[in-house]
Amino acid sequence: MKRFLLISVSFLMIGTAVFVGRPTPVDAADEAVRASAIKLFQSLTDEQKKLAVLDLGDKERYKEVFPASKRPGIPYTNLTADQKALIVDVVKAMTSAYGAQRCLEVTKETPEGSRYLTFFGEPSEKKPFAWRIGMHHLTLLFAEFGDAKANEFGPILLGGNPAKTLWEAEEKIAIELYASLTPEELKKIQDANKGASSGSGSAMGKAGVRIADLNEKSRKLAASLFAKRLDVFSADRRKVVDDIVKRDGGVENLRVAIWGEITKSHLDGGKGNWRIGSDAIVCDWQTAGKNHLHMTLRGRLKG
Secondary structure (H helix, E strand, O other): OHHHHHHHHHHHHHHHHHHHHOOOOOOHHHHHHHHHHHHHHHHOOHHHHHHHEEOOOOHHHHOOOOOOOOOOOEEHHHOOHHHHHHHHHHHHHHEOHHHHHHHHHHHOOOOHHHOEEEEEOOOOOOOOEEEEEEEOOEEEEEEEOOOOOOOEEEEEEEEEOOOOOOOHHHHHHHHHHHHHOOHHHHHHHHHHOOOOOOOOOOOOOOOOEEHHHOOHHHHHHHHHHHHHHHOOEOHHHHHHHHHHHHHOOOHHHOEEEEEOOOOOOHHHOOOOEEEEEOOOEEEEEEEEEOOEEEEEEEEEOOO
8 A cells, every 4th residue: 555655646746747847838828819819800700800900011000099089990889799808818818917907997998989909910820910909098909920020019008097096006116216316317317308208108219317327226116117017918928028128238228217206196196207218118107197197118129
């Protein structure tokens, strides 16, 4: 009996080692996005496809629109309940649990007639295509590049009106970062910001100061603030941004720009705006008003 137990335990340990040692597919989340997007596309009728599909290279793919407005694509009112459920599947696959909860909450702010689904190119297993949903304060875009290396990410628009406490974890880091900056660092940032727009989605230009040139505490907080925005996304989507940042010189090569004072929450009357980025990356926060936020994240390498 003891021998039997020893043999059983040995087999169990071997099995556990094999299971633990088996690598998890690195693109499991992106595979789920791709599969759901393809399934959604295949469920569309010919009439629906006429509204939903644009060319892969259409300039509409890069437009950033926060207000609720008519957009190219098919409105949710023209979709079936099953098709809308597939959209939720895509959202959950391309985001983390943290991100999905917030994105789906923002969705509720917009009537279905002002929510749009758009495909850029026809989705398939190996060919490039892009999938997008766009509405008030929420644009999510997933781009598939086939065998080519991804040189771009987004654009992604987040925020809310009312934003409530959806993004308070990010806001708390921004308040900490502002408090950690020395008066000299703040003056350098303000001087560098002259002529630069604080509006969400604006180019970084020459605004701000390199993270590497800040004091140690501020460097860590700036990196943490950028990382918190990336927490919205699945590990696979996040890797695309991380790779763009790495090829652009790393996180410490990104610059931090601040407009106004970031000393309190937008819910308490705070009006500060910030941006972290470079020529290749834009990650920002615009306080458009009390309980009203605009937030952009996009990446694109030249060449």
